[in-house]
Amino acid sequence: NSPTAELQARDAAHHMHPFTTNADLASKGARVITRAEGCWLTDSDGHRILDAMAGLWCVNVGYGRKELADAAARQMQELPYYNTFFQTTHVPALNLAAKLAELAPGDLNHVFFACSGSEANDTNLRLVRTYWQEKGQPERQVIISRWNGYHGSSVGSGSLGGMKGMHAQGGMPIPGIHHIDQPHWWAEGGDMTPEDFGLARAQELEKAILEIGQDKVAAFIAEPIQGAGGVIVPPETYWPEIQRIVDKYGILLIADEVICGFGRTGKWFGSQTLDIRPDIMTIAKGLSSGYQPIGGSIVSDEIAKVIDATEFNHGYTYSGHPVACAVALENLRILDEEGIVTRVRTETAPYLKEKFESLTDHPLVGEAKIVGMMGSLALTPNKETRAPFQAEAGTVGYITRERCFANNLIMRHVGDRMIISPPLVISRDEIDTLIDRARLSLDEAHAQIEK
Numbered sequence: 395n396s397p398t399a400e401l402q403a404r405d406a407a408h409h410m411h412p413f414t415t416n417a418d419l420a421s422k423g424a425r426v427i428t429r430a431e432g433c434w435l436t437d438s439d440g441h442r443i444l445d446a447m448a449g450l451w452c453v454n455v456g457y458g459r460k461e462l463a464d465a466a467a468r469q470m471q472e473l474p475y476y477n478t479f480f481q482t483t484h485v486p487a488l489n490l491a492a493k494l495a496e497l498a499p500g501d502l503n504h505v506f507f508a509c510s511g512s513e514a515n516d517t518n519l520r521l522v523r524t525y526w527q528e529k530g531q532p533e534r535q536v537i538i539s540r541w542n543g544y545h546g547s548s549v550g551s552g553s554l555g556g557m558k559g560m561h562a563q564g565g566m567p568i569p570g571i572h573h574i575d576q577p578h579w580w581a582e583g584g585d586m587t588p589e590d591f592g593l594a595r596a597q598e599l600e601k602a603i604l605e606i607g608q609d610k611v612a613a614f615i616a617e618p619i620q621g622a623g624g625v626i627v628p629p630e631t632y633w634p635e636i637q638r639i640v641d642k643y644g645i646l647l648i649a650d651e652v653i654c655g656f657g658r659t660g661k662w663f664g665s666q667t668l669d670i671r672p673d674i675m676t677i678a679k680g681l682s683s684g685y686q687p688i689g690g691s692i693v694s695d696e697i698a699k700v701i702d703a704t705e706f707n708h709g710y711t712y713s714g715h716p717v718a719c720a721v722a723l724e725n726l727r728i729l730d731e732e733g734i735v736t737r738v739r740t741e742t743a744p745y746l747k748e749k750f751e752s753l754t755d756h757p758l759v760g761e762a763k764i765v766g767m768m769g770s771l772a773l774t775p776n777k778e779t780r781a782p783f784q785a786e787a788g789t790v791g792y793i794t795r796e797r798c799f800a801n802n803l804i805m806r807h808v809g810d811r812m813i814i815s816p817p818l819v820i821s822r823d824e825i826d827t828l829i830d831r832a833r834l835s836l837d838e839a840h841a842q843i844e845k
C-alpha cells in the first residue's frame with residue numbers, strides 16, 4: 395500500500411466528513427492535503443493544486459504567512475487562554491474589537507465574539523430577539539431570511555439558512571423563522587428582466603412583513619451576495635428596495651458578511667460594495683484568513699446600548715480567544731498595510747473579471763457572474779432559455795468539478811453552477827492558470843456528457 399492509500403483507509407475508517415457521503419469517499423479516497431503556500435496546496439502524492447476556493451472562501455491573505463504563525467506563537471507563550479465573561483478582558487480581544495469598529499461602516503462600533511460564522515449567527519438570533527424584548531416589544535420575534543441562503547450549520551443558524559436539504563435533517567427550522575424567495579434571476583426569473591425580477595423578489599419582504607404583522611418582525615438576515623447558494627449576484631434593483639423596506643418598517647437588518655467581508659468584494663465589507671446599511675454584521679472566515687477559528691457580530695451603537703443595559707446570558711468559552719484575536723489582528727494588519735483590499739478593487743478583480751467572463755464563449759457556460767473575488771458560471775444546455783440539464787440537477791456541475799480536481803484546480807459546484815473564490819493575493823499568472831485549467835475541465839466535461 396502506498397502511504398496515501400494507508401492514510402485514506404484510516405480516514406475512511408474513523409473520520410466523518412461534513413457534506414459528503416461515505417460511498418463517495420470510499421470509492422475515490424479523500425485527497426490528503428499536506429502543505430500549502432500562497433494559492434497552492436500540495437497533496438500527499440506531491441501534486442500542486444491551485445486553490446481557487448481559498449479553502450472554504452476564507453484564506454484571504456493566502457497560505458503560509460509566517461507573520462500569522464508568529465503572532466499565534468507569541469500569544470500562546472504570553473497568554474494562551476483567558477475568557478471574556480463577566481468583568482475580565484484581555485488585550486488581543488479589546489484591540490481586535492476596536493480595530494473592527496474602525497473598519498466597519500456607520501455606527502457599527504461593538505463586537506460580540508464567537509468561534510465561527512454559525513455561532514455568530516446563533517448570537518444574532520438571540521441578540522435581535524432580546525433587543526426587542528428589552529425595548530418593550532417582546533412580540534417582535536420573527537426573523538425573515540431567504541430560501542437558499544446559508545448562515546451556518548448549528549440548529550439556530552441552519553434554521554436561519556434556507557437550505558432544504560439541511561432542514562430535512564434534525565428538526566429545522568426552529569419556530570419563528572420565515573423564509574422568502576431568493577433573487578436568483580438565472581434560475582427563477584422566467585421571462586422577467588433582471589431589474590423587474592430583483593424588485594419583485596425584494597417586495598416579497600414587504601409582503602411577508604405585512605402578512606406576519608409589522609409588530610411581530612424582529613429582523614431580516616441575508617448575505618449581500620449569496621455564497622454557498624451558488625454565488626448569486628442579485629439584480630441591481632434588489633438591495634435598494636430591501637433597504638427601503640427595512641427602513642420603512644423599522645426592521646433590523648443583519649448582513650451576513652462571513653464570505654463577503656474582509657476584501658472579498660473589493661471593499662472591506664460587501665455591505666459597502668452593495669450600499670447596504672446593516673444594524674448587525676456577521677463576520678468569520680476572512681477575519682483570520684482561516685488561520686484560527688473566530689467569528690463575531692458587529693452591532694450598532696443603539697443595539698449595544700440596549701443589550702449592554704441588561705445581562706445578555708450568552709457567550710462561548712472561546713469568545714474572543716486571545717490566540718484567535720492576535721492572529722486576526724495580524725491578518726487585518728496584513729490586509730491593510732499591504733493594500734490588499736485596494737489592490738483587489740483596482741487591479742486583481744478587474745483582471746479576473748475579464749478572464750472569467752471570457753469563459754461565456756464555452757458551449758456549456760450560460761453566464762459568468764463575478765463581483766470582486768467571488769464568481770460563478772451557470773452551466774446550461776441552452777443559453778437562450780437558461781434551461782437546466784435533463785440529468786439530475788448538479789450532475790454536470792459534479793462532473794466538471796471532478797475534471798477540475800483531476801487537473802489540479804479546486805473549484806466548487808453548487809448544482810450546475812461552478813464557483814470560484816480564490817485567495818485575494820492571487821497573481822495575474824495564477825489567474826491565467828486558473829482560467830486555462832477551468833476551460834480544459836469544461837472541455838473534458840463537455841466531451842464526457844456528449845458521449
Ligand code: PLP
Pocket residue numbers: 450509510511512513515544545546547617621622650651652653678679689
Ligand atoms: N454565513 C455564511 C454566509 C457562510 O458562508 C458560512 C459558512 O460558509 C457561515 C455563515 C457559517 O460559518 P462557519 O462555517 O464558520 O460556522
